[in-house]
Amino acid sequence: MKILTFGQTGQLAKSIKRTQPKAVKLIQLNHQQLDVTQPNQIYAALELHKPDIIINCAAFTHVDNAEKLPEQAININSVAVEHMAKAADFFDIKLIQLSSDYVFDGHKNAPYTVTDLPNPINAYGRSKQLAENTILDYHTSSFTLVRTSWLYHHSGHNFVTSMLNLMLKTNVQHAAGARPDNPIKVVNDQMGSPTMVDDLAHFLWQLCSQPKWSAIYHWSDAGTCTWYEFAQEIKTQGIALGLLAHPIHIQSIMSEQYPSSVKRPKYSVLDTHLSQSIASSKPWQQQLSLCLKQFQHEQKLNTKV
Ligand SMILES: NC(=O)c1ccc[n+]([C@@H]2O[C@H](COP(=O)([O-])OP(=O)(O)OC[C@H]3O[C@@H](n4cnc5c(N)ncnc54)[C@H](OP(=O)(O)O)[C@@H]3O)[C@@H](O)[C@H]2O)c1
Structure with a gap:
């Protein structure tokens, strides 16, 4: 074929x-x-x-x-x-x-x-x-x-890598003794399936x-989940894996508070x-876990180079 x-x-x-x-x-x-x-x-x-x-x-x-x-x-x-x-x-x-x-x-x-x-x-x-x-x-x-x-996916530009990069940045700020930036704001009124x-x-x-x-x-x-619940799961699994070290504040917001004028389906x-x-x-949580493990693996490889 x-x-x-x-x-x-x-x-x-x-x-x-x-x-x-x-x-x-x-x-x-x-x-x-x-x-x-x-x-x-x-x-x-x-x-x-x-x-x-x-x-x-x-x-x-x-x-x-x-x-x-x-x-x-x-x-x-x-x-x-x-x-x-x-x-x-x-x-x-x-x-x-x-x-x-x-x-x-x-x-x-x-x-x-x-x-x-x-x-x-x-x-x-x-x-x-x-x-x-x-x-x-x-x-x-x-x-x-x-x-x-x-x-x-664990590479490229998508919701998971964007969230991980924001959370890792917050961790670096914590580790340096600085006050982290504002909470990570994620919409909680749009539901879908990762x-x-x-x-x-x-x-x-x-x-x-x-x-x-x-x-x-x-x-x-x-x-199913909302984007906020998806972000929370990334955080929870990331901490359990040792990928993220410090608590991270994720704030639930409504679509109207998100800086985009584009309408997105609520469901x-x-x-x-x-x-x-x-x-x-x-289950999406199980597949997210595989993705985070791959992300962590690639991070380790990159720090060795
Ligand atoms: N990403 C999602 O969350 C999502 C959700 C639902 C459905 N989908 C659908 O799934 C499919 C795959 O999405 P994806 O996330 O893999 O997309 P993607 O990462 O944005 O990739 C799109 C590809 O299309 C290429 N492209 C754009 N204009 C082109 C043109 N005129 N001629 C040839 N290639 C062109 C881009 O190349 P350049 O960058 O070089 O222009 C890029 O390689 C799409 O049909 C999308 O609508 C995606």
Whole structure:
């Protein structure tokens, strides 16, 4: 099986590489090698590599910037997916498009199912929904959507690494006898499900080997929390591991107190029942623990160098 991914430097594409099964031939193209907004580049790549499946990992993912640059977000997240779908259809190649919990408005208080209707409340969500419509309009089991939420890894820029870096900075201030900066403020009125990116990649590999696809899948790690509860768990586990040494003050705030004008869904938990027949989600706290251990391991390696 030959798989082609776009957006090689992104969090998910890197994870797909790390978790690649031996039997699979994986071709990954970065933004410079292939700009997904350029249809001629997509056609040329498909003709050259002749993949069985495309996993589109390229995206405009900065939620705040999407509000400032909505046309750019639509171009990368949606218009590019139209080009991709057309080209994949032409060459008879299967296509997995990644989507987001942010296509929902967050007004529900039970997990969003694959039949719930999207109603995005921000520019990023709208750009992802447009791509979803393109994929669904083909009515083919050769194309599928995988919605996911709150991706993180022990490296790169994401919520877990941002929190750890803030907490480690606070620890350094404590150790130097200085008063730490203000408390770390984290919103406590948005609920979702964290997802370790390697778990999503494993799911995608399983999906690739399925003979037939449904139109939409939801994938996240198991369980739910708010961003504040997520931060608290990072702190608790970090202290238990010896990664963090001093108490850290995390303050619970409401979305309105967070310095961003972009609306985010208050509740974006995904119902992953359909996906559980393909792979089993593990509790997010357990997967966070693996991630923190890897973070600690890399820290030790870096201090040795
Ligand atoms: N991160 C999350 O929490 C989250 C949650 C739900 C769903 N998702 C979805 O999951 C997918 C993967 O997300 P991710 O976190 O891995 O994203 P990411 O880390 O932001 O990576 C996005 C990648 O897309 C590339 N890219 C941007 N514009 C491009 C273009 N015009 N042509 C080619 N490549 C381009 C970027 O390359 P450059 O940096 O070089 O431009 C980068 O490699 C996305 O569809 C995202 O919407 C993510």
